Amino acid sequence: MFVERIYDEDLAQAAWMIGCQATGEALLIDPERDVCRYLDRAKYNGLTITAITETHIHADFLSGTAELASQTDATCYLSSHGGDDWSYQWTKNSNSNIQFVEDGDTFQIGNITIAVVHTPGHTPEHICFLIHDKDTKEAIGYATGDFVFVGDLGRPDLLETSAGIQGVMEASAQQLHKTCQRFLKMDDFVQIWPAHGAGSSCGKALGAVPQSTIGYEKRTSPPLQLIGDEEAFVDFMLTGQPEPPLYFARMKQMNRDGMPILGGLPAPKKIESATELKRLALTATTIDTRDWAEVRDGHLPNTIWSKANGDFHRYAGSFVDASEEIILIVREDELDRALRNAIRIGLDKIIVWAEPEVLLQVPNLETMPEITVQELDTVENISILDVRRLPEFEAGAIGGAINVAHTRLLGRLNEIDKKQTWVVNCHGGSRSAAACMELKRKGYTVTNLAGGYKGWKQHTSFCEV
Structure with missing residues (x-):
């Protein structure tokens, strides 16, 4: 046996x-x-x-x-x-x-x-x-x-x-x-x-x-x-x-x-022209798998952030619909992993992929604002969105924050006022970063809180001593 x-x-x-x-x-x-x-x-x-x-x-x-x-x-x-x-x-x-x-x-x-x-x-x-x-x-x-x-x-x-x-x-x-x-x-x-x-x-x-x-x-x-x-x-x-x-x-x-029969792994076209990449990004959803600091400092419009690892189904699965055409920004040695993770959750419409070096040739890339927990003390006229799980939120949260888990975000957008400026936090800054990218796609004004609730808690505890 x-x-x-x-x-x-x-x-x-x-x-x-x-x-x-x-x-x-x-x-x-x-x-x-x-x-x-x-x-x-x-x-x-x-x-x-x-x-x-x-x-x-x-x-x-x-x-x-x-x-x-x-x-x-x-x-x-x-x-x-x-x-x-x-x-x-x-x-x-x-x-x-x-x-x-x-x-x-x-x-x-x-x-x-x-x-x-x-x-x-x-x-x-x-x-x-x-x-x-x-x-x-x-x-x-x-x-x-x-x-x-x-x-x-x-x-x-x-x-x-x-x-x-x-x-x-x-x-x-x-x-x-x-x-x-x-x-x-x-x-x-x-x-x-x-x-x-x-x-x-x-x-x-x-x-x-x-x-x-x-x-x-x-x-x-x-x-x-x-x-x-x-x-x-x-x-x-x-x-x-x-x-x-x-x-x-x-x-x-x-x-x-039932679902479509694939007959094998997808084989999307590799894009090596920054001009073509920029053009396609105007109508497709980009899933950028680079490290967060790189994505924060320069990304295409209509981008979500999702590493090609175990975060893929939590982030891409939460924010990308199966009907969307997808551009992957991914290193070649991670392409197979990203493709497998995509089709495992039904994200089949991967039209092209490009290596990060091609993306960096695109002029006027967009950026995502991010502040530290120390800077949070000085910011005025903001609302705070906590995208951790409810049990985490109930165990302790930044004062005045509202809670919507990042995995359920798209189903509860009506609870998030587009007229407000939002600082988004999770425990350490990763889930909130992914949520910020999706909220930006939906037209919200957002800033990521680096270090998250953990950093804020350490900062406020230090200040109290």
Whole structure:
């Protein structure tokens, strides 16, 4: 039996490849959309992907199930538990081999048996997979998707907070409690293979350890210690969850209803003319991946700032719509990473890219004002916008600030008066910098607070001594 965790550090997302070495067949669980890397790993290990599945309709990335099925003869095993609202629709127009599965079903990957377990709570259709090696009654592993993480559980509020279905998160949390009661009866020795690690927005306290066991999670996971007290469990699971990026709603819809098949990574044209770059920037959105100080001191009009790393989905995903044509400002050695991060969240319309050296040849670049915490004391007639998460804001904030998390900013612009001049802060200055660039695109007068709330707190504490 072969098991490999294929991990995306930027989205903190894990796909699991389960292979039967005797027959050369493999199952891939929860793939992302840039599927070439899975095919490469299978080939390297002498395997052929003959089956694809996913634990649920994801909110944080576009699934690679349909993409991979279009490039292979693999069978797709999908949950039949979604009901009227959360059943797969893209399958109706697909030529792929699709089998719907439900709780208690099994299927084979060579000599390996995969048993389906319905685990609603994070989402209604969520399923997990118990993995049995040849001729073994006991499972070796449990692919838990977004149900059980190391040290946490999948959040039950996303249908309401990201997909906009009102009044369902408490019932979802209650359902998750029931699902956990079933989990507690499972064998302690079974390994847990989750779909996310630390840094994911699908929970609030995910551990960085890649896998665990059922027994260890029973004994140590904070929410599992509350099983038996439904009220306390529901309160715990619905408190302190991070505000989901706005793109989550689009991911849910596209993963349910369908998305374009890419057939490979995009190959945008490279721009080497500053004149052409400036012309294209008048009608396209520029995603500038340079360091903040460089972007602050010179950028094209209609630019947002987003590094090509794990910030990409939080910043570009929060501020760029899938319909926008995109220019990437990126070093060549980071181009592949930026392209993959873009298509994983459905930002497919990347028309051109340019290296920073070309951008610096464009005359009259725009700049973003920025002040220090010391200078904040001397500025008059300003309003303060804090773009941290609500729990951060409630723990302490600059006097008079209003709070809108940067991941929800575009949905709450009506709360930000365009007639005001705004100083924008986060904890250290990065989230606020990204928010400033987007607010500038929308016509606001903004200044970034370098050092953020952390710097302001240190400054005011020093002044009080």
